Amino acid sequence: MPTEPIAPAPPGAAAITLAGVGYAPPGHPPILAGIDWTVPAGAFHALLGRSGCGKTTLLKLTAGLLPPGTGTVCLEGRAPQGPAEGVGFVFQTPTLLDWSTALENVLLPLSLRRGPRRGGRDRALALLDGLGLGSLAGRYPRQLSGGQQARVAIARALVDSPRVLLLDEPFSSLDALTREALQEDLAALCARDGVTALLVTHDIAEAVFLADRVVLMAAGRITGEVTVDLPHPRPPGIRYDPGFNARCRVLREALDRA
Numbered sequence: 001m002p003t004e005p006i007a008p009a010p011p012g013a014a015a016i017t018l019a020g021v022g023y024a025p026p027g028h029p030p031i032l033a034g035i036d037w038t039v040p041a042g043a044f045h046a047l048l049g050r051s052g053c054g055k056t057t058l059l060k061l062t063a064g065l066l067p068p069g070t071g072t073v074c075l076e077g078r079a080p081q082g083p084a085e086g087v088g089f090v091f092q093t094p095t096l097l098d099w100s101t102a103l104e105n106v107l108l109p110l111s112l113r114r115g116p117r118r119g120g121r122d123r124a125l126a127l128l129d130g131l132g133l134g135s136l137a138g139r140y141p142r143q144l145s146g147g148q149q150a151r152v153a154i155a156r157a158l159v160d161s162p163r164v165l166l167l168d169e170p171f172s173s174l175d176a177l178t179r180e181a182l183q184e185d186l187a188a189l190c191a192r193d194g195v196t197a198l199l200v201t202h203d204i205a206e207a208v209f210l211a212d213r214v215v216l217m218a219a220g221r222i223t224g225e226v227t228v229d230l231p232h233p234r235p236p237g238i239r240y241d242p243g244f245n246a247r248c249r250v251l252r253e254a255l256d257r258a
């Protein structure tokens with residue numbers, strides 16, 4: 001059934017709200033309990049925690065891919081019900097279609113929804129170009145490196161001009177230099193388009209580089225929140241700044257305590 005278009009949330013209004021959210025898979029103990037979290041429109045929040053603490057489960061609930069057992073999830077003013085217009089998702093692995101070119105993969109969300117929109121191809125090519133893949137648009141995934149495939153996945157998530165981007169450790173399989181380059185591209189694209197982003201990561205420096213606010217999670221509960229009061233988007237050189245490293249240390253110590 002077609003859904004009504006949703007007006008973008010004004011800057012500062014809540015784009016994502018989780019209230020008292022808990023989840024237990026059928027026949028299993030709870031993975032998440034008592035999650036309260038608000039992401040304002042246009043903000044970039046990161047969810048940081050050790051492997052297995054429940055980060056991916058929380059992102060799936062936010063996207064509407066899982067229903068909450070308790071509490072409520074509100075994404076742009078409504079309860080999410082699976083993939084929705086205005087919401088982009090980047091998974092842990094690029095999950096590209098092997099038989100489609102990079103450009104065709106980027107255009108996929110438009111083709112699935114209502115056929116390629118006017119200007120969709122131009123936007124896809126511009127995104128690929130902006131991510132350094134302008135000359136590789138006609139290549140198939142097997143002809144691309146892991147980092148290039150990750151870039152295609154980001155372009156695909158952005159092609160429909162999402163207002164909200166949900167990212168699940170999108171760079172975790174990449175080498176450090178490629179990861180940093182992609183973090184810089186992502187920060188620039190989100191800042192340029194005013195996208196609200198929620199990034200799941202276990203990389204402390206990645207959270208500090210990208211996020212305005214970092215939420216810490218352990219054993220299915222939020223254990224702390226830290227505001228990252230650094231300029232946004234951050235210049236690459238900030239990684240060598242003592243203030244950047246001090247914030248990484250604060251998060252590291254908070255994770256150790258959790």
Ligand SMILES: Nc1ncnc2c1ncn2[C@@H]1O[C@H](COP(=O)(O)OP(=O)(O)OP(=O)(O)O)[C@@H](O)[C@H]1O
Nearest residue numbers: 025028031049050051052053054055056057058202
């Ligand atoms: N469908 C399920 N049934 C039972 N247990 C599950 C199910 N899905 C996840 N779990 C368990 O819930 C916990 C949280 O899983 P989740 O994938 O959310 O963690 P995560 O923090 O994203 O981990 P990672 O950083 O390793 O990706 C894990 O212990 C996992 O084994």
